[in-house]
Amino acid sequence: MSPFQLPESDLSRARDEAATCIGVDELGPNLHLLTLEAATASRAALPGEFAQLQVEPGPLLRRPFSFCDLDPGRGTVSFYLRVYGEGTRRLAHLTPGSTVRLLGPLGRGFSLPETRASSLLVAGGVGAAPFPHLATQLLARGERVHWLNGAAGSDQLFPLRRMPGGLAGSVQVTDDGSSGRRGLVTDALPELLGGVDRVYACGPNPMLQAVSEMAARLRPEALVEVSIEAPMGCGFGTCLGCSIPLRFRGAPVPGLCCRQGPVLGADQVDWEALRRQPAHLE
Amino acid sequence: MVIGRGLTLESPVGAASGTFGYGFEAERMGNLAGLGAIFTKGTTIEPRPGNAPPRIAEVPAGMLNSIGLQNPGVEVVATEYAPRWRGWAAKVIVNVAGSTIEDYVRVCRRLDRVPEVAGIELNISCPNIAHGLDLGVDPRAAAACTRAVRAVTEKAVIVKLTPNVTDIAEIGRAVQDGGADAVSAVNTYLGMKWSRARGKPVLPGTGTAGLSGPAIKPLAMAAVARLVAALTIPVIGIGGIASTDDARDFLELGARAIQIGTANFYLPGLAASCAAELRQDGGAA
Numbered sequence: 266m267s268p269f270q271l272p273e274s275d276l277s278r279a280r281d282e283a284a285t286c287i288g289v290d291e292l293g294p295n296l297h298l299l300t301l302e303a304a305t306a307s308r309a310a311l312p313g314e315f316a317q318l319q320v321e322p323g324p325l326l327r328r329p330f331s332f333c334d335l336d337p338g339r340g341t342v343s344f345y346l347r348v349y350g351e352g353t354r355r356l357a358h359l360t361p362g363s364t365v366r367l368l369g370p371l372g373r374g375f376s377l378p379e380t381r382a383s384s385l386l387v388a389g390g391v392g393a394a395p396f397p398h399l400a401t402q403l404l405a406r407g408e409r410v411h412w413l414n415g416a417a418g419s420d421q422l423f424p425l426r427r428m429p430g431g432l433a434g435s436v437q438v439t440d441d442g443s444s445g446r447r448g449l450v451t452d453a454l455p456e457l458l459g460g461v462d463r464v465y466a467c468g469p470n471p472m473l474q475a476v477s478e479m480a481a482r483l484r485p486e487a488l489v490e491v492s493i494e495a496p497m498g499c500g501f502g503t504c505l506g507c508s509i510p511l512r513f514r515g516a517p518v519p520g521l522c523c524r525q526g527p528v529l530g531a532d533q534v535d536w537e538a539l540r541r542q543p544a545h546l547e
Numbered sequence: 548m549v550i551g552r553g554l555t556l557e558s559p560v561g562a563a564s565g566t567f568g569y570g571f572e573a574e575r576m577g578n579l580a581g582l583g584a585i586f587t588k589g590t591t592i593e594p595r596p597g598n599a600p601p602r603i604a605e606v607p608a609g610m611l612n613s614i615g616l617q618n619p620g621v622e623v624v625a626t627e628y629a630p631r632w633r634g635w636a637a638k639v640i641v642n643v644a645g646s647t648i649e650d651y652v653r654v655c656r657r658l659d660r661v662p663e664v665a666g667i668e669l670n671i672s673c674p675n676i677a678h679g680l681d682l683g684v685d686p687r688a689a690a691a692c693t694r695a696v697r698a699v700t701e702k703a704v705i706v707k708l709t710p711n712v713t714d715i716a717e718i719g720r721a722v723q724d725g726g727a728d729a730v731s732a733v734n735t736y737l738g739m740k741w742s743r744a745r746g747k748p749v750l751p752g753t754g755t756a757g758l759s760g761p762a763i764k765p766l767a768m769a770a771v772a773r774l775v776a777a778l779t780i781p782v783i784g785i786g787g788i789a790s791t792d793d794a795r796d797f798l799e800l801g802a803r804a805i806q807i808g809t810a811n812f813y814l815p816g817l818a819a820s821c822a823a824e825l826r827q828d829g830g831a832a
C-alpha cells in the first residue's frame with residue numbers, strides 16, 4: 266500500500282511568505298477575486314497548483330485555494346473565492362494593506378502538452394478558479410483553448426472578461442438558463458469533445474466524474490485531467506487528513522490530495538470509492 | 548539534552564509524532580534546521596491504510612483527528628526510509644504502535660537493528676485487542692509493555708502517555724519501573740465535534756477523535772507538572788505548543804525537552820525558528 270508509487274508534488278518550491286492584500290473584487294453573490302502581493306509565488310506557481318492561506322484573526326488551520334491568475338511583473342497573485350465558512354469569509358473581507366501568510370506553491374498542477382494540442386477547459390462554479398492561469402499558459406504556447414463554463418445562475422458564472430483573450434471558443438451554461446444555455450456542463454460537453462486532445466476539468470466531484478466518464482466514452486484518445494478537493498490540514502503531506510481513493514496500475518491505493526493531487530489523471534481516481542466518501546466535513 | 552541510554556539531543560525542540568511524517572516533507576521544505584529530534588508517524592508491524600475520510604475536523608483553537616495509524620509498516624521504514632535519515636543532525640525517534648504487546652516487541656526488535664533509529668517512542672494509547680484493554684490506561688499493562696520492549700532493544704525507550712486517565716502520574720511511575728528512559732506527554736485528548744446539519748458527529752465511527760492544538764495546552768501543562776513531580780526520569784512536554792514562549796513555559800515547568808505537534812501544520816517553519824530562539828536563550832545545554 267505504499268502511497269509513494271504515484272508522482273508527488275515538489276515541496277522544494279514551496280515558500281511561506283507574508284502577502285499583502287491589494288484588493289478584493291466582488292464578482293457575484295459570495296464570490297470574490299482576492300489579489301495579493303506575493304512576489305515569490307507570482308513567479309513560481311504553475312497552473313493547477315494551490316496555496317495555503319492563513320488570516321489572523323481567523324481559523325487555526327490554513328485554507329487551500331488554487332492559484333487563479335498571476336502577474337509576475339507586478340508580483341501579484343489572485344484567488345477566486347466562494348465564501349463558505351469563517352476562513353473564506355475573512356479572506357473576502359480583507360482590506361488593502363492587510364497581510365496574510367501564503368504557503369505555496371503546493372500540490373501537483375496540470376500537465377502541459379508537449380506537442381501541439383487542442384484543449385478543452387471545463388469549469389463548474391468556483392471550479393473556474395485555476396483556469397485563467399492555465400489558459401494563459403496554454404495560449405502563450407500557441408495552443409487552441411476552448412472554454413466551457415457552468416454555474417447555477419448568471420451571477421455565479423466566472424466572468425468571461427476575466428479570462429485571457431484569444432480563446433478558440435467559449436460556451437457558458439447555467440442551471441436556470443439565466444445566461445448562456447440552460448443545463449449542466451455535461452449537456453454541452455459532447456459536441457465540444459470533437460477534435461480535442463486534452464480535457465482539463467475542475468468543479469464538484471460528481472461533475473468531474475461525469476466529465477471523465479463522458480470523455481472516456483466519446484473521446485477516448487483525449488487525455489483527461491481533473492482537479493479534486495479534499496479537506497486539508499497541512500497541504501504538504503504530513504497530516505494525512507486529505508486521503509483520497511486512487512488507482513495505481515488498476516489497483517486501489519490510498520492517496521493524498523495535497524501530494525499526488527489536486528490535479529490527477531481521470532484514470533488515476535477511484536471514482537466509485539470517491540462517490541461514497543462524504544463531500545465535506547460539516 | 549540527555550534523554551538517557553546514549554540518547555542526547557542537540558536541541559530540546561522536537562516534532563511530534565503524526566505531525567511531521569518521517570521528516571522528508573520538512574527536509575524538502577527546508578524546515579529541519581536545528582531540530583533536536585523528529586518523532587515519526589506511529590509505525591506498526593504491518594502496513595495500515597488508515598481510516599476512511601473524513602479524518603480531521605477543526606474546532607476552536609484546535610483540531611480533531613482520527614487518522615487510524617496510516618503507515619507503511621516497519622519493514623519499509625527500516626529498509627527504505629532509515630537510509631535517507633543518514634547525515635541528519637536531528638535524531639530520528641520512531642514512534643511505535645500496535646494492538647498487542649507482542650506487536651510492539653516485534654516492531655522494536657526490527658528497529659533495534661537499524662543504526663539510523665536513535666530511539667523508540669512507545670505510543671501505548673492504542674486499544675489492546677488481546678485483552679480488550681487500552682495499554683496506556685492500565686498501569687500493569689503499561690509496565691509490562693515497557694518491560695517487554697526494554698528486553699529486546701538497546702535503544703532509548705521513551706513511553707508516550709495518554710492524558711485520558713484519572714492519574715497520569717500512576718502510569719508514569721509504572722513505566723518508569725518498567726525500564727522507560729523517559730516519558731513524553733501528552734498524546735491527544737478524547738474529543739468530539741457534532742454536526743447539527745447531519746444529526747451526528749462530524750467524524751465517522753463512534754465520532755470520538757483525538758483533540759490537539761493550543762486548546763489543550765493548559766491541560767497538557769497540568770499533566771506534565773504531575774509527571775515532573777512524580778518521576779525521576781526525564782519528561783518530554785507536548786500539547787498545544789505554538790510559539791517559542793509556549794515551549795519556554797514547558798521547559799521552565801521542568802520538561803527536559805518539548806515536541807511541537809499540530810502547529811507544524813499551519814506554521815511549518817515554527818519548529819526550526821523555536822530551536823534557533825531557544826539556542827539564543829542558552830537553552831541548548
Ligand SMILES: Cc1cc2nc3c(=O)[nH]c(=O)nc-3n(C[C@H](O)[C@H](O)[C@H](O)COP(=O)(O)OP(=O)(O)OC[C@H]3O[C@@H](n4cnc5c(N)ncnc54)[C@H](O)[C@@H]3O)c2cc1C
Pocket residue numbers: 315324326327328329330331332344345346347348349350351352353354391394395493494495496497527545546547604605
Ligand atoms: C486544492 C484545493 C483548492 C481549492 N481551491 C479553491 C478556490 O480556488 N476557491 C475556493 O473558493 N475554494 C477552493 N477550495 C475550497 C476551499 O478550500 C474551502 O471552501 C475552504 O477551505 C473552506 O474554509 P472556510 O473556513 O470558509 O469554511 P469552514 O466551514 O470553516 O471549513 C471547515 C473545514 O472544512 C474544510 N473544507 C470546507 N470546504 C472544503 C472544500 N470544498 N474543500 C476542501 N476543504 C474544505 C476546511 O478546510 C476546514 O477545515 C479548494 C480546496 C482544495 C482542497
Ligand SMILES: Cc1cc2nc3c(=O)[nH]c(=O)nc-3n(C[C@H](O)[C@H](O)[C@H](O)COP(=O)(O)O)c2cc1C
Pocket residue numbers: 504563564565566588589590612614616642670707733734735757758759760761763785786787788806807808809810
Ligand atoms: C493528525 C495527527 C496525527 C497524530 N498521530 C500520532 C501518532 O501516530 N502517534 C502518536 O503517538 N501521536 C500522534 N499524534 C499526537 C501528537 O503527537 C501530539 O501528542 C498531540 O497532537 C498533542 O500535541 P499538539 O497539541 O502540539 O498537537 C497525532 C496528532 C495529530 C494532530
Ligand code: FES
Pocket residue numbers: 496497498499500501502503504505506507508521522523524
Ligand atoms: S493536507 Fe495534510 S496530508 Fe494532505
